[in-house]
Amino acid sequence: MTSSLAEIPLGRSVKVRSIAGPRAFRRRLLEMGLVPGVAVRVVTIAPLGDPLRIEIRHGQWSIRKAEAAQIAVETTP
Amino acid sequence: MTDDCCDPVAPAPRAAGTRWSIALAGNPNVGKTTLFNALTGLSAKVSNYPGITVERRTGALTLPAGAAELHDLPGTYSLNARSAEEQITFDALAGLAGQQAPDVVVVCLDATQLARSVYMLLQCRELGARCVGALTMVDEAGAAAPDARALSELVGCEVVPVTARTKRGLPELLAAIDRAVRTERRAHWMWTPSPALRVQLDVVRGALPASWKASSRYRGADLPAGDDAIALWALTCFDASEQEADELQGVPPDFRAIVLAQQFALDDEAVLARWAWLDREIPKLATIHPDRSLTERIDRVLLHRAAGFAVFAAIMSVLFMSLFAWAAPLIDGIDHLFKALGAGLRDVIGQSMFTDFLVDGVIAGVGAVLVFLPQILMLFLFLGFLEDCGYLARVAYLMDRVMRSMNLHGRAFVPMLFGFACAVPAITATRTMERRRDRLLTMLVVPLMTCSARLPVYTLIIAALIPGSRATQGLLMVGMYAFSVATSLVAAWVISKTVKPLKAKRLPFIIELPPYRFPRIKDVLRMMWGKSSMFLREAGTVILGCSIALWALLYFPRDLPKSAPDYAALIAHAPDDDAKAALAAREQAAHLENSYGGRIGHAIEPAIKPLGFDWKIGVGLVGAFAAREVFVSTLGIVYAVGNDADEHSQPLRQALRTAKTSEGKTAYPPLVGLSLMVFFALAMQCMSTLAVVRRESGGIAWPLFLFGYMTVLAWVVSFAVYQGGRLLGFG
Numbered sequence: 001m002t003s004s005l006a007e008i009p010l011g012r013s014v015k016v017r018s019i020a021g022p023r024a025f026r027r028r029l030l031e032m033g034l035v036p037g038v039a040v041r042v043v044t045i046a047p048l049g050d051p052l053r054i055e056i057r058h059g060q061w062s063i064r065k066a067e068a069a070q071i072a073v074e075t076t077p
Numbered sequence: 078m079t080d081d082c083c084d085p086v087a088p089a090p091r092a093a094g095t096r097w098s099i100a101l102a103g104n105p106n107v108g109k110t111t112l113f114n115a116l117t118g119l120s121a122k123v124s125n126y127p128g129i130t131v132e133r134r135t136g137a138l139t140l141p142a143g144a145a146e147l148h149d150l151p152g153t154y155s156l157n158a159r160s161a162e163e164q165i166t167f168d169a170l171a172g173l174a175g176q177q178a179p180d181v182v183v184v185c186l187d188a189t190q191l192a193r194s195v196y197m198l199l200q201c202r203e204l205g206a207r208c209v210g211a212l213t214m215v216d217e218a219g220a221a222a223p224d225a226r227a228l229s230e231l232v233g234c235e236v237v238p239v240t241a242r243t244k245r246g247l248p249e250l251l252a253a254i255d256r257a258v259r260t261e262r263r264a265h266w267m268w269t270p271s272p273a274l275r276v277q278l279d280v281v282r283g284a285l286p287a288s289w290k291a292s293s294r295y296r297g298a299d300l301p302a303g304d305d306a307i308a309l310w311a312l313t314c315f316d317a318s319e320q321e322a323d324e325l326q327g328v329p330p331d332f333r334a335i336v337l338a339q340q341f342a343l344d345d346e347a348v349l350a351r352w353a354w355l356d357r358e359i360p361k362l363a364t365i366h367p368d369r370s371l372t373e374r375i376d377r378v379l380l381h382r383a384a385g386f387a388v389f390a391a392i393m394s395v396l397f398m399s400l401f402a403w404a405a406p407l408i409d410g411i412d413h414l415f416k417a418l419g420a421g422l423r424d425v426i427g428q429s430m431f432t433d434f435l436v437d438g439v440i441a442g443v444g445a446v447l448v449f450l451p452q453i454l455m456l457f458l459f460l461g462f463l464e465d466c467g468y469l470a471r472v473a474y475l476m477d478r479v480m481r482s483m484n485l486h487g488r489a490f491v492p493m494l495f496g497f498a499c500a501v502p503a504i505t506a507t508r509t510m511e512r513r514r515d516r517l518l519t520m521l522v523v524p525l526m527t528c529s530a531r532l533p534v535y536t537l538i539i540a541a542l543i544p545g546s547r548a549t550q551g552l553l554m555v556g557m558y559a560f561s562v563a564t565s566l567v568a569a570w571v572i573s574k575t576v577k578p579l580k581a582k583r584l585p586f587i588i589e590l591p592p593y594r595f596p597r598i599k600d601v602l603r604m605m606w607g608k609s610s611m612f613l614r615e616a617g618t619v620i621l622g623c624s625i626a627l628w629a630l631l632y633f634p635r636d637l638p639k640s641a642p643d644y645a646a647l648i649a650h651a652p653d654d655d656a657k658a659a660l661a662a663r664e665q666a667a668h669l670e671n672s673y674g675g676r677i678g679h680a681i682e683p684a685i686k687p688l689g690f691d692w693k694i695g696v697g698l699v700g701a702f703a704a705r706e707v708f709v710s711t712l713g714i715v716y717a718v719g720n721d722a723d724e725h726s727q728p729l730r731q732a733l734r735t736a737k738t739s740e741g742k743t744a745y746p747p748l749v750g751l752s753l754m755v756f757f758a759l760a761m762q763c764m765s766t767l768a769v770v771r772r773e774s775g776g777i778a779w780p781l782f783l784f785g786y787m788t789v790l791a792w793v794v795s796f797a798v799y800q801g802g803r804l805l806g807f808g
Contacts, residue, residue, distance in 0.1 A: 023341060024159055024321050025585045027313070030348040031155040032587070033193055035356075047382040048478035053590060058366050059190055060590040062474040064481075067585050 001075045005040060005054070006068040013041045014073040021070035029071070033057045040073065097145035097258055098177055099138060100170060102201065103185030104194050105152035106467070106591035108213040108241060111600050112185060113149040115241040116250075121149075123607035132508075134607070140255045148179065154193065156200045157313050159323045162513060171204055171307065172294035174327045181257045182206040183250070186228070186236065188218035189367040189592070192352075192359045198232055199351050205264035205291055205303030207257045210236035211250055217592075223362040231358055233265055242597060262295055264302035268350035270309075274343045281308035284335040311336045313344045372467075372592040379471055389475055392468070393494055399455050400498035407451035415444030433632065434625075442624030445703065446617040449501050449765065453612050456495065456502040457605040460509065465596030469509055470588055477586060483566045484573035485522075486515035487586070493519070493565065496526030497558075500766045504773055505612060517774060518579045521572055521783055524766050525565035525759065527558050530705040533724040534757050537709050541730035542750030561758055568790075576782075612769075619768035627703050627764070631674040631696075631711075637667055662717040669714050674699045688756060688795040689749035691738070701762045708757075748807045752799040759794055761787035 002017050016038050019026045034040065034056055043053045043060065051064040101116075103109045114121065117136025124133050134149040150166045158164040164174075172178025182201050186194040201208050210229070215222045215238045222238070229236040235253040239246035270278060282304045287293055289307055291300035315336045316323045378384050419436035426432055463469045473487030480487050488510045495503035503523045507516040535557055539550045573579055637644075644664035651657045669675050678695030685695055693715045700711030709729070713722025716732040736744035745753075761767070767780040774780070 022321050023316065023318075023344070027157065027344065027348060028155075028585060028587065030345060030352070031157065031196070033196070033352060033355075035349055035352045038356075044376075044380060046380070046474055046478060047385060048475075050478045050481075051474060051586065053376075053380070053474065057190075057192060058369065059193065060369075062470070062477070062487075062586070062588045062590055064477070064586050067587065 002072050003075055004069045005042065005071040005073050006052070006065045008042055008073060008075070010042050010044065013039050014075060016040055017072040017074050019071050021067070025067070025070070032061070034071070040071070042068075097138075097140060097143060097181070098148065098179045099145050099254060100148045100150055100179035100182045101185070102150045102166065102170060102182055102197065103152060103213075104154050104187060104190065104197060106589060107152070107185045107187040107190070107194060109149065109152055109185045110604070111241040111597055112211060112213060112239060113147065114600055114603055115244055115247060117147055121603065121607065123611050132608075138251070138254075140251060140258065142255050142258050145180075145254075153197070155197065156204075157310065158325060159314060159316070159321070160512060161324055161326050162511060164325050167310065168327075170201060170206060171310075173289060178206075178294050180207065181209060181254050183209050183211050183254065186210045186212050188212055188214045188222040188238075191223055191228075191363050192355045195228075195232060195355060195359065196351055198234075199267055199354070200306075202233070202265040202267075203302070203306040203309075205262050205295065205300045205306070207260055207262060208232075208234040209250070209253045209257050210234060211246075212236055212238040213241070216240055217594075218367045221363060221365045221367045227362055231362065262291075262297065262300060262303075264291075264300050264306060266302055266305075267354045268347075270305075271343070271346060274346055277312060277339045277343060278305050278308045280339065281311055281336055284332055286329050286332050289332075309347055312339055312341075313347065316341075369592055375593050376471075376590075379468070380474065385475060389472065392463075393491075396459050396491075397494060397497065399459065400452050400495060400502065404451040404455055404498075408448050411444060411448050411451070415440055415447070430635070434628075437632070438625040438628040439621075441628065442621040445624045445765070446613065446620045449499070450609065450613070452499055452502045453505065453609050454605060456506060457608045458601065460491070460506060461601040461604045462596050464509060465594070465601060467591045467593045470590050473588055474590060481586070483569040485518060485569050486510050486512070487588075489515065489519040492523055493526060496523040496528060496565070499528050499530070500524045500526070500763065501616070501769050504766065504769045505608070507773065514579055517779060518569060518573055520770050520773060520779070521579075521786075522565040522569045524761060524763065524783065524787065525561055525568055527561040527758065528705070528763075530763070531557075531757055533706040533709050534701075535754055537712075537724040537730070537733075538750045538754050540724070541733040542745050542753075543747050557754060557758060560755075564759065572786075612772075615772045616765070616769045619771065620765045623764040623768065624703060627674075627700075629673075630677070631669060631672050631700060633673060634671065635668070637671055641667055641671075659717070662714075665714055666717040669696060669711075684792075687800065688792065689745075689752045689799040690756075691744060693736075694753065698760075698762065701757075702764050704765065705757065705762055746807075748799060748802040751802070752795045755798050756791045756795040758791075759787060760791035 005014070008014055016034055016036050018036055019029050019034065038056060041055045043055050045052055046062075051062045052068050054061055054063055054068070101109060101113055113134065113136065116138060121134055121136035124135070132151075136147050136149075138145040138147045148169065150169050151162070153163060153166050156167045156170065158167050168174040169176050170179065170182060184194070184198045184201055186198065198208060198210060210232065212222070212225050212228065225236045225238045235257065237246050237250045237253050239250055241247070282301070285304060285307060289304075291297070291303040295303075311328075311332070314323055314325060315328070315333055317337050379388055419440045422440070423432055423436055426435075460469070463472075469488065469491070472490060475487075476490040477487035480489050485493075489507070491509065492503045492506040495506055500523050503526070504520050507519045507523075510516050510519065535554060539553055543550060543553060644660060644667070648657050648660045648664075651660055670678075675696050677699050678692045678697075681695045681698075682690075682692040685698075690698075693712070696715055697708045697711045701708035706724075709724050710722055712733070713726065713729050716729060716736070718726065718728040718732055722729040733745055738744045761784045767784060770780040770783055771777055
């Protein structure tokens, strides 16, 4: 099953399936190492409800919900 | 396993006296600055790349092969670029846009984020750069740090572990750079393009402008694989789509057209191929992972719903107090020092036009620049500290939701807050944002915040013209602050919707939240001094020039009209000192009215009359251009109560209250006071702000726009307040 990174419960580690969205945005995420197959986890949501704090490859990033919604992830291992 | 495209190019012979050029590249937050400082010591200089506000830091290095220059390139995760800012790194590495290609590129490799940092090394090697890896954060990585020798064999260039704080590994790094300088250039690709991409690369490579080819960039023989890397960069970065058009500079149009004719479907291929290689090779070297638990524990507090905001508020209060209150004694000290200096000089060389020029023009002008120094120094000290320890990224994370609703960047919060103290340091603080669009938008609204120079003006107007108890007067002052916050946020929203280059594109907001690290004080201090001295050099000279010009405007011409009384004779015959002083003040007022500035005040009277202002306020507005608080002392001269009147001067307040129009009506009813305050809140009356915006935006177009929109806004709103108030029967 797939869903977007914006819908994943906090703390759960999932695998990236694909990234949608405009070309530059997609490439930027890919270059950060967010390539299909890599594990990603939503660590926390900012106190005001957006953005998300995510962990990829032992590094943490802030990403807006609208952007996380472009990242399709595998919810079943 | 590796696909080496080897096109050896012998190092070009050096002309005597030229220096080796070494570039330092790497991701942000990998200790690049610390390494740069450790290598170059006190020789580092901060300047800007031509035409763009990206800091360029250069320092001297001594290699066995000879003298060298080390260039610190902006930190970046990739060499691919969409904006002119990102392009700087690529141009500097590849030797495009008139920059000289470095002889050696030192790539910082973060031992705690190995794959990501090696990604950039791969890109540099594809270009044909001679690379040396500097393995940083080894102490932090501890047992997770990879073996440098194994890494070196894997990536195909020397890798030296360094600990910049203790200078460990620096001699070895210099020796490795020295060896690299003498090697032949090769372009290494760790992956093989698919046949479809190969076709595109061949087409684009064939169309490369002559100056983009390796033979020209490296001043040597051909390096086809290096040219392929440039072709790949062009294919990846050029974009003509409406939503995402790139802003790259210096691309020949016909070349761009050829690149854009290719299919973009293939440009993920390079990224995925590099990562496939990294995911295959890097885990062999880094089997365990660095410990992030300390950062996680701190974040649990600092990003917490309640505690996080409390700490945030506390830190911002300290910052704000430092600019607003703690800097005040220093600012006053500088102010007094320059006044005393001027008075002393006047005593020594006597009264003359030249003395007036020296004292009121030059010395006062230098003082006008140096008063900013305490705030600028403190600002860069605190910002440098917060940036280096990793907190500024958290500020953006916490505040993004609020700032985004006005199309501002999360990091715009800090400059906006500083705007309450002074727009000049606040605008220099916009540099913590990478994108030009975000910086410009913030710069355009920061001057609307109630800066400390507006306070004396409001104090005078409220005390002199607004009736009511102290409580209502205090409330009005609070109201002015609230008004400024509202106008700046609304202005940001409106500008981002209407001004084309600032339109809120769907730009991704992805920022790294690096591990917390204790900043190295030496680095923070060096950065503080580098940035502050650049401010003095570049904005300071403009402010000084404007101060002198403004002095001349309010000083010349010196001869009063024939109809004026003979003040010298009157003063000589005055009965006592009080009468003499009163006559001298009247003479000064007459000179001011007759000066070019005074004539401007008269000339603009028709334009400001609908706002309720007379020519005297007009002169005050001209004087206020030096700094808003000068409005008060200029009015003091106009009303002949002496040139040292401040906002607490009772004679000045009395003079304003009792001032009459030519028809004998009260010149400044409360409604005029309100209209005047609104005008001061919105008008762009500060040449220092314009000077610093010119410097930070790299041209005069944006300061002109800033001046234009704020002046129009101020006029329109003051007009509405004054005329609306009159319609409602006030004033």
